[in-house]
Amino acid sequence: MSWIRTIPYDKATGKLKRLYQRVTGPGNNVDNIMMAHSLRPHSMEGHMVLYKNVLHHSGNTVPKWFLEVLGVWVSSLNGCAYCVEHHFQGLQRLLDDAARGDAIRAAIEARAPEQAPLELAQIAAMHYARKLTHSPADMAEADVAALRQAGFDDGQILEINQVTAYFSYANRTVLGLGCSTEGDDLGLSPGNSEDPDDWGHI
Template identity: 55%
Template sequence: MSWIKTIDFDKAEGKLKSLYKRVKGPNNNIDNVLKIHSLRPHTLEGHMFLYKAVLHHSGNTLPKWYLEALGCYVSYLNNCEYCLEHHFAGLKRLLNNDLRSNQFLDALKNDELNAFFTSKFGSGVAYTKKLTLNVQEIKEEDFTALTKSGFSQGEILEINQVVSYFNYVNRSVVGLGACTKGDILGLSPNQNDDPNNWGHS
């Protein structure tokens, strides 16, 4: 469900149908975050290339749960309930620990993530917050702080891209009025070694 017109799997044709076949979940389910691209399938294709590369690629070296956690934080900061619900469900599945997952959610909502993580991962949280809410204030010192905390430059790029992606998708979802009605929460393209496999499971 969304404000913008969307096309369901069984009504899709041509390029849209072929993309839907690549991204579908169980019972041909297409998440609303993807269906909002119905009228311009090429933007769905671009979205999925970016999403898979940034969050679900074997070339990443940071733990996927940490990248998901940063995505949840960006979504919370942007008041994007849609993405927060989806990616918190994904984070819970990755952590496989309900207590730890709920502690994370409490820390997120109380703005205490720096205390929740180690000092290294906490510095990534501080960068995430500043890049999301005060991008005009980002300076070289913010980058340097990440290297001093122990992140490699490649890992900093991973953090930067996750934060940038979630700011993009949050604005897509909020701006087009997508909600989770009809979605299956927590599905994602999990075949990390195959960048062309977009199937959601």
């Protein structure tokens, strides 16, 4: 599951057990990316707070399915198959259009956002996310202005920025610790966007 020791659900105690109980999916499954934090439960707590608020919060106005597109895109750019597979399944569930989802993934794998069945504004967001992922020191105010011109307001630009940044963090957690998808239920995610404290995966 990872290159470092992890504590399984049935061996967890104290704060770790309480956190596991909050993030479990069916059958008390805990995603390996979360289990990788098990030796330092406080970092799992920080990860989940960030993840829930950036990607699964009712205050967001960019559609959740498109935030998942950005997650798959950034993860693909970073070579993180774990996050690509997890979040592509989440994207497909949210989009409820398998053919469109497959076409989006094909465009991602071809590194050609323009080929995806997306709006021009969404393609602009993918260009922003690619530059921020590959060349963060080269970002300029003009990159934000381009998103504004595409039709995003500043709050939505913040959402795009935060999802892009979060996935680079998550990708490096997975890649740096050797997390695999073995034993994971792909595509589960927090379902209750109205409650930031509800981390249960469905």
